[in-house]
Amino acid sequence: MNGMELSRQYFSDVAAPRLKSGFPDLYGRLSAGLVGNGSECFGYDDALSRDHDWGVDFFIWVTAGDREAISNLRKWKAALIEEMPPEYPRTRSEYGARIGVMTTGDFYISLIGCPEGPDDIPGWRRIPEENLAMATNGEVFIDNAGAFTATRERLLRYYPEDIRRKKLAARCMAIAQTGQYNLDRCFKRRDWVTYKTVLARFTDSVIGAVFLLNRVFRPYYKWAYRRMTELPVLGGQIGGHLARIARSDGDGGEIFEENKSDIDEICALLVRELQRQRLALSDDWFLTTQGEEIQHSIQDGFLRSLPAQYE
Secondary structure, eight states, X not given: OOHHHHHHHHIIIIIHHHHHHHSXXXXXXXXXXXXXXXXXXXXXXXXXXXXXXXXXXXXXXXOXXXXXXXXXXXXXXXXXXXXXXXXXXXXXXXXXXXXXXXXXXXXXXXXXXXXXXXXXXXXHHHSOHHHHHHHTOSEEEEESSSHHHHHHHHHHTOSOHHHHHHHHHHHHHHHIIIIIIIHHHHXXXXXXXXXXXXXXXXXXXXXXXXXXXXXXXXXXXXXXXXXXXXXXXXXXXXXXXXXXXXXXXXXXXXXXXHHHHHHHHHHHHHHHHHHHXXXXXXXXXXXXXXXXXXXXXXXXXXXXXXXXXXX
């Protein structure tokens, strides 16, 4: 019982025919779907998701020129759900996302701050990556005007290459600083709080690097690991090593060696993939080398001038 499947079915069987008959002159310019904030938009909702902000719902998107139709469409949608309620109507909490009727441009502005996607490097850098993930997840049920999909496809073409390289350089530097350098020092000092912090930061940086290598936007942290394991480039392999690190417990040398073994394997996998994608050529085991290589390959003068560890 998946929220996306239920919403798609309700829209197709119940809403779409009535929307078409109720707004015959407008229907040819309407878009609809379920995209954005919520586990169901990533396809990850389960029994635990159903206690709040879950159930059947859908957006209706209109063109900017049809803005005056929003009020009538909102009334129509509310009446439809009241008269023909789905088996699992959406529950709403105080902090949950509101799913309703709006222009295509307003929807994208609400998530990424611009109606048709950023058009320069500063614009891309201002948008949190998880918001880009929300703007491109879910499903579009209909897109009769084509505008919604046009922006969506533009975003799905991913970051400009210089931004991808800048982010990868920073990830390489962070991976080296945490897992390859500071973990050993924390173990020798018996500083277990910082030891666990280092492992967490290493894990986060590795997950970020895998998304960049796959050219896929990383979602909200709750779903980042799960989504990473589904990615074709290194997702499953690295996911297994990160799971072993997460399950490790204790403060003995054996646990440390196990952690280091997984870290070494992860770093070796990353180095090989960076080489395969011609992002870095060095075989150096310490990823600061690859980070600097990637940094120096950036064409944009401002991004190249930043320290390698900065995004």
